Structure formats: C-alpha cells, structure tokens
Amino acid sequence: MSAFRIAAGALPLVLTVALASSAFAQQAPTPAAPKPAAPKPAAPKPAPKPAASANVATGGNPQPTLLGQYGDWGAYTASPGGSKVCFALAKPKNSKTEPPGRSRDQSYMFVSSRPADNVKNEVSVIIGYPFKTSSDATAEVGSARFAMYTQNDGAWIKNVAEEARMVDAMRKGADLTVKGTSGRGTQSTDQYSLKGLVQALDKIDQECR
Numbered sequence: 687m688s689a690f691r692i693a694a695g696a697l698p699l700v701l702t703v704a705l706a707s708s709a710f711a712q713q714a715p716t717p718a719a720p721k722p723a724a725p726k727p728a729a730p731k732p733a734p735k736p737a738a739s740a741n742v743a744t745g746g747n748p749q750p751t752l753l754g755q756y757g758d759w760g761a762y763t764a765s766p767g768g769s770k771v772c773f774a775l776a777k778p779k780n781s782k783t784e785p786p787g788r789s790r791d792q793s794y795m796f797v798s799s800r801p802a803d804n805v806k807n808e809v810s811v812i813i814g815y816p817f818k819t820s821s822d823a824t825a826e827v828g829s830a831r832f833a834m835y836t837q838n839d840g841a842w843i844k845n846v847a848e849e850a851r852m853v854d855a856m857r858k859g860a861d862l863t864v865k866g867t868s869g870r871g872t873q874s875t876d877q878y879s880l881k882g883l884v885q886a887l888d889k890i891d892q893e894c895r
Contacts, residue, residue, distance in 0.1 A: 694758020722841035733834045743795075753889050761889040772894035773798040774886035779861075788872040790814035791839075795864065795878050797853065797887060799894040806894075807887065811841040815868040823866035827855040827880075834864075841866065858882050 705729070750764035753772075758779065763772045774797045781793065791814035799806045809825075817823065817836035822844065825832045832852050834841040843849050856862060860876045 753893055754886070755882075756885035756889070758879040759882040759886035760884040761893075763890070763893050769800065769802040770894060771798060771800050772890035774883060774890055776878050776883070778864075779879045780877040782875050784873040784875075788868075788870070790868075790872075793864075793874075793876050795862070797856075797883070797890075799890055801894050806891075807849070809843055809849060809852055809856075811864055811866075812839060813839050813864070813866050813868075813874065815839060815870075815872070815874070817841065818867045818869050818871070821867050823864060825852065826863045826865075827852070827861075828861040830855045836866065853887070856880055857887065858867065 719746070738818055750762045753761040753763055755761075758784055759774045761774050762771070763770065764815045765771065776795050778793055778795075783790065792812075793814040794810075794812045796810045796812075798808045798810065800808075811823065811834065813827075813836075816839055821836055823834040823836050823841040825834055825843075830852070833844040835844045845854055857880075859880050863875065864876045864878070867873050
C-alpha cells in the first residue's frame with residue numbers, strides 16, 4: 687500500500703483507538719464485554735505513519751457506537767474526521783513479557799473497514815509499548831504465521847497480499863498469538879481468543895458495505 691494510504695489511515699486509526707478504548711473502559715464486565723477497534727494504515731513497506739497510540743489532540747471526535755458484543759470481540763462504528771469506520775476489537779486473553787513484569791500499556795487487536803478509502807478487513811495491533819526500531823512482529827493462527835511490520839506502538843501485516851488469508855485463518859481459528867520486541871528489548875507474547883470474531887466481522891461488513 688502507498689504511503690498516502692498509510693498517512694490517511696493513521697489518524698482515523700489513532701482516533702478510533704482512543705475513542706473505542708474510552709468506550710470499552712465504560713463497559714460493565716458482563717459476559718463477553720465489548721471492545722473497541724481501529725483501522726490501520728498499511729503497506730508492505732514500512733512507510734512512516736503517526737504513532738498508533740491513544741494520544742490524539744483533535745476536535746470533533748464522535749463517540750464510537752457499539753454494534754454488538756460477540757464472544758470476546760466487540761463490533762463498533764465511528765466517524766473520526768467525518769469518515770465512517772467500522773471495526774471489530776479484542777483485548778488479549780493472556781499476555782506475558784520476557785523479562786517478566788515489564789510495564790506496558792493495554793494491547794488491542796483490530797480488524798477494520800474504511801469504505802471511503804476502499805479498505806476492508808485490515809488487521810492491526812496496538813502493542814502497548816514502542817516497538818524496537820525496524821523490527822517485525824509476528825502473528826500466528828494455528829500453523830499459519832504472518833509477519834507484521836511495525837512503527838511506534840502499532841503493527842500491520844507486512845505482505846498486504848496475505849491479509850485476506852490471515853482474516854480467513856482468523857475466522858477459522860480458535861486463538862491468535864502476537865509476538866513483538868520493544869525498544870528496550872522486552873519480548874511480549876499476547877494470546878487473543880477468536881471466539882465471536884466471525885459474528886463481529888459479519889456485523890461490521892453489514893455496517894460498512
């Protein structure tokens with residue numbers, strides 16, 4: 687994908703993460719509590735994009751709307767900057783670091799669609815720390831392994847041609863594991879449950895056709 691798509695996608699991504707995170711924090715921990723999601727800038731080349739953190743100083747941020755909670759995934763819609771975004775979001779069920787006990791912010795995984803940009807089912811991760819410069823993260827679903835390029839605290843699938851295959855594997859899988867390395871050399875492993883992802887994706891597909 688082009689650097690333009692990265693730059694254009696990054697702001698809605700960051701904005702949505704911040705808004706969705708806020709919405710998720712306000713949710714009561716009922717069975718399968720909803721989670722926010724965010725679209726991603728993507729490109730096989732790690733072209734520069736703004737940090738995918740929740741720190742965005744921009745006005746007119748609409749609150750994300752929960753479309754439904756499905757298992758461990760929430761389906762949301764929002765309109766940061768006036769452009770409609772739909773996303774499925776989850777937090778990891780299990781996380782660990784090596785060395786143990788290293789502090790980090792909450793991590794999230796998103797599958798997002800931005801109709802205005804002709805973007806559908808982009809997979810992205812907010813890892814909760816700045817990645818090691820020029821390092822790759824990895825996502826594993828069963829026996830399938832996908833490289834993810836990184837910038838700041840965000841990661842996106844490195845080979846965009848594999849994105850559809852990754853989403854298909856996620857639809858069929860039971861869990862997904864993301865591994866990355868921070869700028870301090872901390873290695874993290876986050877395991878996400880994929881329970882409810884299919885229903886969440888179907889919901890955002892209906893909302894953002």
